[in-house]
Amino acid sequence: MITTKMKRHRWTIALLSTLLVSTVLLTGCKVGGQGQQEGQNLNAPATGNTSVEVTPDGTDDNTDGIETGEGDTETDSVMALRAQSSLQSSIQQEGDRSVVTNAEAVTVIVNKERSLPEGYEPDDLVEPNVPFSFDGPHEKRHLRKEAAAALEELFAAAEEDGIELRAVSGYRSYERQVSVYNSSVERNGEEYAARVSAKPGYSEHQTGLAIDVSSPSVGNVIEEVFGDSEEGKWLEEHAPEYGFVIRYLKDREDITGYVYEPWHIRYVGKELAPDIAESGLTLEEYFDEANIKL
Ligand SMILES: [Zn+2]
Numbered sequence: 001m002i003t004t005k006m007k008r009h010r011w012t013i014a015l016l017s018t019l020l021v022s023t024v025l026l027t028g029c030k031v032g033g034q035g036q037q038e039g040q041n042l043n044a045p046a047t048g049n050t051s052v053e054v055t056p057d058g059t060d061d062n063t064d065g066i067e068t069g070e071g072d073t074e075t076d077s078v079m080a081l082r083a084q085s086s087l088q089s090s091i092q093q094e095g096d097r098s099v100v101t102n103a104e105a106v107t108v109i110v111n112k113e114r115s116l117p118e119g120y121e122p123d124d125l126v127e128p129n130v131p132f133s134f135d136g137p138h139e140k141r142h143l144r145k146e147a148a149a150a151l152e153e154l155f156a157a158a159e160e161d162g163i164e165l166r167a168v169s170g171y172r173s174y175e176r177q178v179s180v181y182n183s184s185v186e187r188n189g190e191e192y193a194a195r196v197s198a199k200p201g202y203s204e205h206q207t208g209l210a211i212d213v214s215s216p217s218v219g220n221v222i223e224e225v226f227g228d229s230e231e232g233k234w235l236e237e238h239a240p241e242y243g244f245v246i247r248y249l250k251d252r253e254d255i256t257g258y259v260y261e262p263w264h265i266r267y268v269g270k271e272l273a274p275d276i277a278e279s280g281l282t283l284e285e286y287f288d289e290a291n292i293k294l
Contacts, residue, residue, distance in 0.1 A: 078275050079294055081107070086289045087114075106146065106243075106269045108207055109283055112194075112257040115201040116174075122208035125171055130155040133166040133220035142171040144208035147243075147267035151211065154242040163234045166220050168212040168263070172205035196259060209267045210247065227262030236262065240277040243270040247283065255282045 076084070083089070085107035091098050091114060102108050103120050110116055127141045128148035143151060151167070158165045172180065177200040184193040197203075204210040214220040215231035226232040227250075236246055245268055248261040266283070268276060276286050285291055 078272060079292060081272055082287060082292045083289070083294055085109075085287055086292060087284065087287050088289050103207070106209060106267060107272065107287065108209070109287055110202060110204050110207055111284065112198065112202055116206055118201070119174070120201075120206065121173065122171070125208050128152050128155075128167065128170075130167050131165075133168045133214060139171055139173055139176065140169040140205075141167070142208065143211055143267070144171075146269075147209050147211075150243045150267055150270070154239060154244065157238060157242070158231075158234060161234060161238075163231050164215055164217065165231055165235065166214055166216060168214050168220060168222055169205065170211040171208045172203055174200050174206060177201070177203045177206060195253070195257075204247065204264075204266060211265060212261075212263045213265055214263050222261070222263040224260060224262065227260070232262050235265065239265050240273040241270075243267050243273045245273050245276050245283070249280075249282055252282050255284050 085105055090100055090102040092101050098114050099117055100108055100114050103116050122144045124145040125142040126145050126148045128143055128151045155165055181197050184197040212222045214222055214226050218226050218229050244265040247264050247266040248256050248258040250260040253259050
């Protein structure tokens with residue numbers, strides 16, 4: 001077992017590393033976001049520690065989040081929630097792939113090194129009643145039920161503040177990710193495509209918990225310019241109140257595997273989102289056991 005003292009020590013090291021990395025990146029040239037950081041830090045460091053964090057009542061990691069109202073998770077501390085969904089306790093090796101074991105949890109972490117189970121499709125996709133940037137039916141109008149309800153609240157709050165948002169792209173099936181990825185490879189070449197789009201099975205959009213959001217003020221584009229707009233700033237400030245976080249933070253490509261995406265918000269639940277945003281950590285760091293103190 002890891003002692004609290006050791007955890008504190010690791011936490012300190014992690015903090016220092018984060019600061020160091022941030023400093024290096026901030027002082028580095030980031031013109032056009034084309035830095036060449038290696039995206040090798042997506043998984044938890046391989047510690048060889050096979051122990052699994054469990055909730056205080058001994059249940060496994062599949063119990064959290066989405067079914068609020070009936071479990072005892074509502075009363076758990078934020079740290080217990082984090083531990084329950086830690087990177088290390090929610091992954092299993094299948095051949096050469098690392099596959100998440102908590103695909104249905106609102107805290108699931110999917111990235112370039114952590115895939116969804118084969119054929120995963122959420123069973124509670126619905127269409128949120130918010131304005132979209134396009135007309136007509138499409139699967140990308142959908143989100144999982146809890147996330148869709150939260151998005152409606154978020155958009156209503158924006159409207160009250162005179163902020164005009166548009167939903168651009170939510171759920172993306174495995175099949176559609178295949179064509180999105182392939183056309184990105186055709187357009188940009190494999191190396192660049194890997195930096196800006198996910199391979200099928202590895203996209204957060206397939207969880208039904210992520211959605212791209214923009215505004216008519218920038219022509220509804222999903223580009224970095226949205227982050228500098230009044231609407232983008234409003235979104236960054238208020239999304240956590242409704243359970244969403246900006247998933248791909250600025251200058252954290254080395255950790256998340258993706259360039260800054262101020263338009264891509266991810267539902268993680270109202271209990272954790274404000275804490276995550278306040279921490280300034282990426283989801284990969286936030287759910288790393290090295291940073292969780294119980
Ligand atoms: Zn996105």
